[in-house]
Amino acid sequence: MKRPSLQRRLLWLMVAPILLAWLAAGAWLGWRTQHETAEMFDRQLERTAANMLALAAELPPQAQPRWHAAEGDDPHGPDILVRDRTGRRMLSSSRLPMLAFAETTPHFHAVDHDGERWRVYQRWDASGRFWIQVAAPLHDRDELLASMARAIALPLLFLLGLLPLATWWALRRGLAPLRALSCAIATQPARTPTLTRDDVPAELLQFTRALDALVANLDGALARERRFTADAAHELRHPLSVLRMELDLAGRVDDPSAAGMHLQRARDGLERMERLVVQLLTLARVESLDRVDDAAAVSLATVARDVLADAGALAAPRNVVLTLDAIDPGLVHGSAGLLRIALRNLIDNAILHGRRDGRVEVAVRTDASQVEFSVTDDGLGLVLPGGGMLGARFQRGGGTGSGLGLSIVQAIAQLHHGSVQASLPTAGGTRMTLCLPMATGAAPRAVAQVRA
16 A cells, blocks of 8 residues: 655645646636737727728718728728718728618627628717728737737746646755654664754644653653563562472472471462562552542541451461551542552551561541541661662562562552652651542542553
8 A cells, every 4th residue: 555645745735726726827817818809909990990980070071982992901901991871982991791780889790701700890970971890800819819828828838847846846845854853763773862953843843842752751661661570570580489499398308397398488488479479460550540440439447447357367467456546537539449459558568567466557637638548567667778769669668578569559649649658656667658639529630651
């Protein structure tokens, strides 16, 4: 299939109207030239008739007719016939027969005579004594029209042939900046090109800026995904190695208790790997969203109560006491499923990173504009190594876990136009606070879409 061409499209859009205008102008010019030529010849016949009648008016009433033979006349001059009221010829230099003066007003008409067409003008003089007919063959004016048409048509035809070439050249020069942009992209395959430069025309400035923004967003997304893939591969490599080692050791030892210990360690590693894979899939799903389809008024207190009930199974082996302080329901506008995932990650992190035989306090508070969901443990406190950023992928605040829990919470908070904050209470431990706008009937703001 032949690809559409912008240059051909512009060429047709420019040449076709010009060609139509040229044809219309040529037709109008031809008609106007013919009309003006006909009027010029008719005025010549009228002036000749007026001059001859002026001469005839000076003749006395009993004057003898003046006869001129047609054979001796100027072949290029008009044919003239003057008669008096009785029909007597007073002056004749006409090859045409006498025409009846059937009308009393001056008029033109055409006559065919001897295989030729004539233009005839007839009228009476002012006193009504003489009737004149002045005639001229139409081929004279036809020859003049033909010569004028040739003189006008030749330059116009030359311009018509030159027009497509000139338009093509102008379009090729005008579209040169687009070809320059294509070359700029093609010559920089190894890095992200910057298309918005000083030599970019004003008409393409918005286009190049949009492309630069799109390329920058894609480049950032690809960089994040490459880093995410590398980190995920690194995180999965260690538990897989441990799992393989424990299984190998379980198969080599003869002591059933030692084999059971290695199998238990392998089972624990498998559970950590399963949790890591689930968190990876959850994070990928959340970061691929650009809006909350099931947004509704959600009570954070109700969600927190359900999550605490499910978290009891994780807290029981560590003998962690879970408490909930939720005076206000804390209504927010969002997805109940996503908010449940965020709250579950915050509570699970507090249980796993807090102190054994400790406490995890969950609270829901509201103020004039937002709802705060806070989880406080009594562990050693959150430490971000190297001054890392809260919610960064695979960044651990302690020595265990995958580091994906806070990343998931951060993504869900951004999707709901909220934020996540970390603080260290004076009594020790860590307090994580999820801040969300209070429900006012407006949907949460959508963040930029990033596909995993």
